[in-house]
Amino acid sequence: MDKRILYYSGLIWGKLPLIMAIGISILALILACTDTNTPVSLRPEVTTRYLTWLGGIGAILAAVSILHPESPGEIEPLATVPAKASRLILSRWTIVLILNIIPAWVALLVATLLSDRPLLASWASSAIAYLSAIVLLGGVALFISAIGRQSLIGIVGGIFLLLIVTLVPIPERFQAINLLRSGEAWIQPNLWWGSRLTYFLIGIVLGWVGSVRLGDFDYLLTGGRTNSVRPNTSHSTIWKRKPNSFPDQFFAFGRNALPLGSGFLANEWVYDAWQVLLRGALPIAVLSLVIVTCGLACIGLNWELHLAIDAPRSAMLFGTIIIPLLTCDTIPAERRIRSDQLSLSALSLPAYIKDKISGNVVVVLIVLLIGALPVCIFYLLTIMMDTRLSIAALVMWFGITLPYFGYLTAVSTQLGALFSGRSGYAVGVILAIGGIILYVLAGEIPILNYIFPCGPAAADTLLGFAQGFPLERLSGPSLVVPLWTLALFPLSALIQIIVLYKVSTAILLRRPA
Amino acid sequence: MITIQNLNKIYPGGCHAINDISFTFDAGVYGLLGPNGAGKTTLIRLLVGLLRPTSGKIEIDGLNLATPEGQEHARRVLGYLPQELGLHGILTVEQELDYFALLKGIRSEVARRKEVANLLEQVGLVEQHRLRIKDLSGGQKRRLGIAVSLIGQPHLLIVDEPTAGLDPAERVRFRNLLSELGAEGRVVILSTHIVDDIAQTCRELVVIQSGSILFQGSVSTLTKYAQRQVWVTTNAYEIAGLDPSQLVSSCQKEDGTETRFLGQSTPLARSVQPTLEDAYLLLINDLLRPDF
Numbered sequence: 003m004d005k006r007i008l009y010y011s012g013l014i015w016g017k018l019p020l021i022m023a024i025g026i027s028i029l030a031l032i033l034a035c036t037d038t039n040t041p042v043s044l045r046p047e048v049t050t051r052y053l054t055w056l057g058g059i060g061a062i063l064a065a066v067s068i069l070h071p072e073s074p075g076e077i078e079p080l081a082t083v084p085a086k087a088s089r090l091i092l093s094r095w096t097i098v099l100i101l102n103i104i105p106a107w108v109a110l111l112v113a114t115l116l117s118d119r120p121l122l123a124s125w126a127s128s129a130i131a132y133l134s135a136i137v138l139l140g141g142v143a144l145f146i147s148a149i150g151r152q153s154l155i156g157i158v159g160g161i162f163l164l165l166i167v168t169l170v171p172i173p174e175r176f177q178a179i180n181l182l183r184s185g186e187a188w189i190q191p192n193l194w195w196g197s198r199l200t201y202f203l204i205g206i207v208l209g210w211v212g213s214v215r216l217g218d219f220d221y222l223l224t225g226g227r228t229n230s231v232r233p234n235t236s237h238s239t240i241w242k243r244k245p246n247s248f249p250d251q252f253f254a255f256g257r258n259a260l261p262l263g264s265g266f267l268a269n270e271w272v273y274d275a276w277q278v279l280l281r282g283a284l285p286i287a288v289l290s291l292v293i294v295t296c297g298l299a300c301i302g303l304n305w306e307l308h309l310a311i312d313a314p315r316s317a318m319l320f321g322t323i324i325i326p327l328l329t330c331d332t333i334p335a336e337r338r339i340r341s342d343q344l345s346l347s348a349l350s351l352p353a354y355i356k357d358k359i360s361g362n363v364v365v366v367l368i369v370l371l372i373g374a375l376p377v378c379i380f381y382l383l384t385i386m387m388d389t390r391l392s393i394a395a396l397v398m399w400f401g402i403t404l405p406y407f408g409y410l411t412a413v414s415t416q417l418g419a420l421f422s423g424r425s426g427y428a429v430g431v432i433l434a435i436g437g438i439i440l441y442v443l444a445g446e447i448p449i450l451n452y453i454f455p456c457g458p459a460a461a462d463t464l465l466g467f468a469q470g471f472p473l474e475r476l477s478g479p480s481l482v483v484p485l486w487t488l489a490l491f492p493l494s495a496l497i498q499i500i501v502l503y504k505v506s507t508a509i510l511l512r513r514p515a
Numbered sequence: 516m517i518t519i520q521n522l523n524k525i526y527p528g529g530c531h532a533i534n535d536i537s538f539t540f541d542a543g544v545y546g547l548l549g550p551n552g553a554g555k556t557t558l559i560r561l562l563v564g565l566l567r568p569t570s571g572k573i574e575i576d577g578l579n580l581a582t583p584e585g586q587e588h589a590r591r592v593l594g595y596l597p598q599e600l601g602l603h604g605i606l607t608v609e610q611e612l613d614y615f616a617l618l619k620g621i622r623s624e625v626a627r628r629k630e631v632a633n634l635l636e637q638v639g640l641v642e643q644h645r646l647r648i649k650d651l652s653g654g655q656k657r658r659l660g661i662a663v664s665l666i667g668q669p670h671l672l673i674v675d676e677p678t679a680g681l682d683p684a685e686r687v688r689f690r691n692l693l694s695e696l697g698a699e700g701r702v703v704i705l706s707t708h709i710v711d712d713i714a715q716t717c718r719e720l721v722v723i724q725s726g727s728i729l730f731q732g733s734v735s736t737l738t739k740y741a742q743r744q745v746w747v748t749t750n751a752y753e754i755a756g757l758d759p760s761q762l763v764s765s766c767q768k769e770d771g772t773e774t775r776f777l778g779q780s781t782p783l784a785r786s787v788q789p790t791l792e793d794a795y796l797l798l799i800n801d802l803l804r805p806d807f
Contacts, residue, residue, distance in 0.1 A: 006617055007614070007617050007618065010606070013606065073599075074597070074598075074599055075598075075601040077601075078560075078565060078599065079595075079597065079600075079602075079663070081564060081565045082589070082590050083619055083620075084587065084590045084591055084619065085618045085620070090618070219564075219565040220565065220567045223560065223566060224526050
């Protein structure tokens with residue numbers, strides 16, 4: 003590949019991953035350095051874990067941003083150039099991976115220098131662990147977005163993989179295969195090196211297959227010779243199509259965020275929410291599945307039923323990823339499809355955004371209530387003998403998890419509107435997803451816990467009190483805040499939502515839809 | 516030269532988008548006309564190799580597009596301006612052309628610079644060559660799109676809805692540019708549903724509807740078929756009795772509303788000279804005389 007082509011690829015597709023990678027690396031370093039519970043010698047290991055988690059999201063977002071299969075405008079210009087499209091895609095993917103990996107390696111080097119471990123060995127193992135994880139996650143996302151011919155499906159698939167490797171418990175003797183760890187490199191070297199090599203190879207193969215698929219224009223534009231995928235119809239003609247069958251709606255997750263209603267024309271957010279609920283079978287199913295999975299993951303391989311109390315905390319971790327995915331493209335998608343109707347609507351932009359937020363929040367809360375029922379019953383049965391745990395579980399679910407998801411929905415909906423107004427639909431939605439994740443993770447920084455007492459910190463606090471503060475049982479890096487700060491959470495959330503609402507409407511009003 | 520034989524395209528959902536089409540494009544500017552959803556974009560995507568035909572054959576300069584040699588040849592001799600331009604807003608005009616010249620296989624930097632300078636001159640973007648693409652106007656972006664499609668001096672040029680959204684002055688400028696390119700011995704295929712663009716630019720046209728060819732021939736021939744089938748009347752009773760599919764336009768005049776309509780005459784109507792638009796409407800509404 004010509005070095006000039008690589009230069010232009012870097013110029014076009016590299017800016018976003020590079021900014022994200024630098025930001026992620028700095029954030030991971032801050033998180034590791036401020037985590038006072040971790041001994042200095044383990045800082046590289048902790049930084050690797052944070053970095054892999056955050057950088058993995060960065061790699062997933064970057065991989066699917068190099069070609070949006072759903073956009074003919076990006077595919078067609080490649081039709082009449084002799085350079086093979088699959089090679090171009092592969093070169094773009096290589097560039098975004100390199101731009102992701104280099105800042106992370108620098109951050110890992112800094113973390114190693116700050117520790118008292120052998121520099122080269124410690125740095126090399128964490129750098130290799132990071133490389134294999136990023137290649138795997140990026141490859142999976144690229145592969146899924148190519149096969150599904152939709153960027154969002156790639157993002158969802160990649161993030162699901164990340165969540166699975168985070169939450170699925172691995173027996174102690176097999177910890178070396180954990181994707182997010184590097185510390186076991188010298189304890190079980192064969193298993194560790196073997197698993198890293200396997201992850202790397204799987205990532206490379208999936209990335210290569212995805213690139214070849216992305217070079218098959220007939221497949222991208224029409225579904226090719228397979229019958230399993232929809233014709234790629236432009237949004238201007240969607241209204242002409244027959245309504246999708248129920249199974250099609252059910253598996254439509256990822257194509258759009260929550261299904262769109264049209265209540266904005268009548269200024270009725272209840273109608274909007276109702277439409278979303280009627281058509282949103284899959285979000286309900288996904289969230290229910292997530293909650294049940296979280297419950298089972300908390301119980302663990304030893305089947306310690308009382309640990310089900312951690313389920314809401316794990317659900318919040320999942321929700322931090324899934325809620326932005328479900329909600330952040332609702333306004334941009336509607337503005338894109340219905341810009342004419344919106345411009346003719348008597349509804350003002352601030353009122354429209356307010357309606358959309360209200361509708362989304364109501365839907366998410368209803369979905370959560372329905373989805374949580376089985377697991378609520380399940381874990382209440384398991385801990386009913388312990389009144390303190392039962393009350394804590396109920397308070398945690400209804401007092402913290404649900405309001406946190408509502409807060410997250412409101413923030414994601416607004417960030418989606420804000421970023422897409424600036425950068426166009428696809429890039430805007432990807433930026434919004436990345437933005438909201440970083441925004442929420444910023445709440446994990448201990449010093450910010452007091453001024454930004456977001457859900458996970460509040461949940462940890464309550465869990466700690468319910469269990470008499472066996473802090474070693476608590477997952478996550480949060481500093482547990484004093485109990486009285488729980489009262490600040492709704493206030494802080496409300497202030498944040500109002501400020502964001504004012505800022506986003508003020509900025510959006512300056513630009514055309 | 517492009518030769519198409521018994522071309523069919525059936526989408527996975529069963530939609531028969533192109534239905535047994537055969538024709539030949541030689542040097543000159545050709546119009547591809549049809550209503551929305553007629554199959555124009557599908558046909559164009561088949562011609563440029565974006566889609567694979569379900570059956571039938573496309574040959575470019577005698578080489579079958581289904582073979583690797585045919586695809587390789589097509590990518591070298593074909594220029595394509597899609598509906599959505601897919602330009603990279605972050606690059607400058609000059610960088611974008613340089614990038615596509617590289618992708619087109621022009622390795623020498625000197626040759627690329629010369630090519631880029633010529634193209635900028637040809638499409639009138641010399642003064643904007645250092646501007647970022649996101650800062651260009653709609654018309655300038657279209658001109659840059661045509662410059663991108665002309666990289667490597669292709670002798671087959673396919674443009675899909677190139678004048679959509681342009682103001683009248685830009686449209687005229689764009690049409691003249693296409694005429695010049697056609698006069699240089701290229702095959703230029705202009706796909707549009709703006710009849711006026713075809714009338715002003717093309718000698719020959721193909722009208723397609725529901726994936727099938729309705730007409731293939733010269734613009735003047737199609738217009739001639741419409742002779743004595745285009746009428747004007749100001750009589751309110753006659754206007755009220757017309758079928759909506761016959762109506763072309765109504766214009767308020769001093770002596771009442773003058774209505775232009777197609778097909779069967781009425782007693783008080785007078786015949787007028789048909790335009791290409793009249794002929795096209797007669798054709799797609801199945802109103803042409805049986806001898807057509």
